[in-house]
Amino acid sequence: MTKTSSRFDYFKSRQIPELTVLQAALSDFSYDRHAHEEYAFGVTLAGRQDFFSGGQFHRSPPGNVIQFNPEQVYDGHPGDDSTLGYVMIYVPTSQLEASFADAAGCERAARFRASETLLADPELRQAILELAHLVTHQAGTRIDQEHALHRMATRLVQRAGQFQPDGRMSRPDALLLRAKEYILAHLEADLSLDEVSQAAHLSKYHFLRLFRQQFGITPHQYILSCRANAARSALEAGLAPSEAAFRYGFTDLSHFNRRFKRIYGKTPYQYQRSVTQ
Template sequence: MAKQTSQFRFFKSRHVPELTVLRAAMSDFRYDPHAHDEYAFGVTLAGRQDFFSGGRFHRSPPGNVIQFNPGEVHDGQPGGDSTLGYVMAYVSPAQLEAVFADAAGRASAGRFRSRDTLIQDPALRDAILELVRLVTQQVGSRIDQEYALYRIAGRLVQRAGRFQPGATAGRPDALLKRAKDYVLTHLEEDMSLDDLSQAAHLSKYHFLRLFRQQFGMTPHQYVINCRINAARHALETGAPPSEVAFRYGFADLSHFNRRFKRIYGMTPYQYQRSVTP
């Protein structure tokens, strides 16, 4: 078996809670479709970044910004023959709510969602790269990183022209949200499709069709994705990978390793070593 040459390195901010940065070089790896529970702000540095998100296929050349809202399903791979180099900052919604609200001058803007995924914007790119520099090089203070986050949020709000809160959820959206909430509160339990469809008050068939249409993945894929995200946070607290695998319902450590690597490019143990002192 050929040795994987792609490289992934995660950096945990020492100053801002729930801020993590990834620096990656990809040549022989592709991500499975997945979603993060954080905002993700990235810049393509070299090569070309190809990915599917929001019902569209995207190609990002060097200098482009990629932005994912929490819960947005996407995959990713190098485009062409060149090695793909990129950076990505992951920030929890709780960390950004006040920043978005302040940047927009409206409390309701805390739930801001960008309408654009692939963005050509030098000011936004420079703000993201500055945040990445501060975290990866462990320089500056808390206020420096917070100001970089404020620049990112402010530019996104400015690009939107004016803040437009999400439309009131219709009945299908509200019902599917019940199922998603059920998943998040039962991650350590053995869930069935019947459990999820009943939580949404929908027939199993109707639930499956609506869920995949709305979120771009099956309910089973969503459950695995949420368990991986929760497992990642548990690893950051120092919990042993074998214990985390058992807690979140993976058959064994090998199964956990495979699932985790398809989303984060490295094993749980490697990730834990990269983000903990």
Template sequence: MAKQSSRFDYYKSRQIPGVTVLQASLSDFSYDRHAHEEYAFGVTLSGRQDFFSGGEFHRSPPGNVIQFNPDQVHDGHPGDDATLGYVMIYVPSAQLEASFADAAGCERAARFHGSETLLADPELRHAILDLAQLLIHWQGTRIDQEHALHRMATRLVQRAGKFQPGGRASRPDALLLRAKEYVLANLEADLSLDEISQAAHLSKFHFLRLFRQQFGITPHQYVLSCRVNAARSALEAGVAPSEVAFRYGFTDLSHFNRRFKRIYGKTPFQYQRSVT
């Protein structure tokens, strides 16, 4: 029997800004290495989910929870002959900070960092799937969805994470953060490696080594990933794909289509049509 083609269905919350769920079925598709600005929490439903992240190769069987912190580089593909089915919820940091702080007993929001990428936790799995169902079927009021999100965040803090309440970053981290901030502020410009390394006050080759060692991705791959993420936001705002391609420096619409699809599974036009 021939395999079904891969399918990617995106659903944006109508109640909570920025929250999106992906319901995916993969048989013949592999994601490029990339990172998201948001937190991502998913559940493998069928098949096996194989991916590389954090310097390790991971295999997620059905029922496992997958957690990615913002800017955590990863790829992904089906791990065996069976079709891979999974859901993934993308949540901006701003929508989770208060819930994370409350769960940890903090008076103010602090940066949450999930310490495990793969988790076998039935309670967390059910919390993610319950929220996903509300989003996929456009069910529940805002308070229903916020309660489901808070329940998920609470379990994450209890089971899978730790708080990093600030403190001073190490010098390499601070320099690389400066470089990343420069990239994000200049996504529409024709960025060069010299400019980015100068923003970090590092020599070009030292910067290259340090960046790849820290993030598992080259500066060029990071810039491309950031541009695709920014392009996604523009598409969600209704900007025409051709204009988005020009704005973020893709050679042409065909180039933009290829790059976008390798991360989101759909062409920019298909993605825009599904979420607007």
């Protein structure tokens, strides 16, 4: 029996335009390691979902929830010979901050980050699937979708127990944060490793070692991931793929197509058509 090719269907919420839902069926595709600026909430529906994140490999059977914090690096691929089916929701931080703070009873919890990546939680799974259904079927009102988001945020905080605000940032974290901020502020420039390591006040050697140790990805991979994310937003706003490639430093449209597809499963043109119809 011939395996079906992989399929990626993206949906933008009409009520909350910042929300994106992905329905995927993977049989012959593997994601490159990358990171998004949003939270990502997924449910494995069929097959087994294998991925690397947080310094370890994970295996998600059907029914499990996968949760990635903003900037958390991960990859992914089918874990066995069966087709991997899953749904993923990408949520900007601004859509969850008030709910996190309310659930924790602490305004500082607005920047809550979950410590669990793979969860067996029926309540959280139900809220994710409910929101995905509302978006993919263009159903319900904005308050219905916001309610599902609030349930998701509340459940994550409940699982974490009493909110403990982060202590002082370690020196490596602070230095690497400077580097990340510099990268994001100069995505349209011809960045060099020297410039980025200088922004972090580190030698090139120490910067490379610390960055990979902290994020599980090289600075080069991170820059390409950030450029693809920025290009994605530009495509959603109607910018032509060729212009997005030029703006965000890809050598040509072919290079842009390859890199973008390794993260989103579609070429820039295919992605743009799917979310702007």
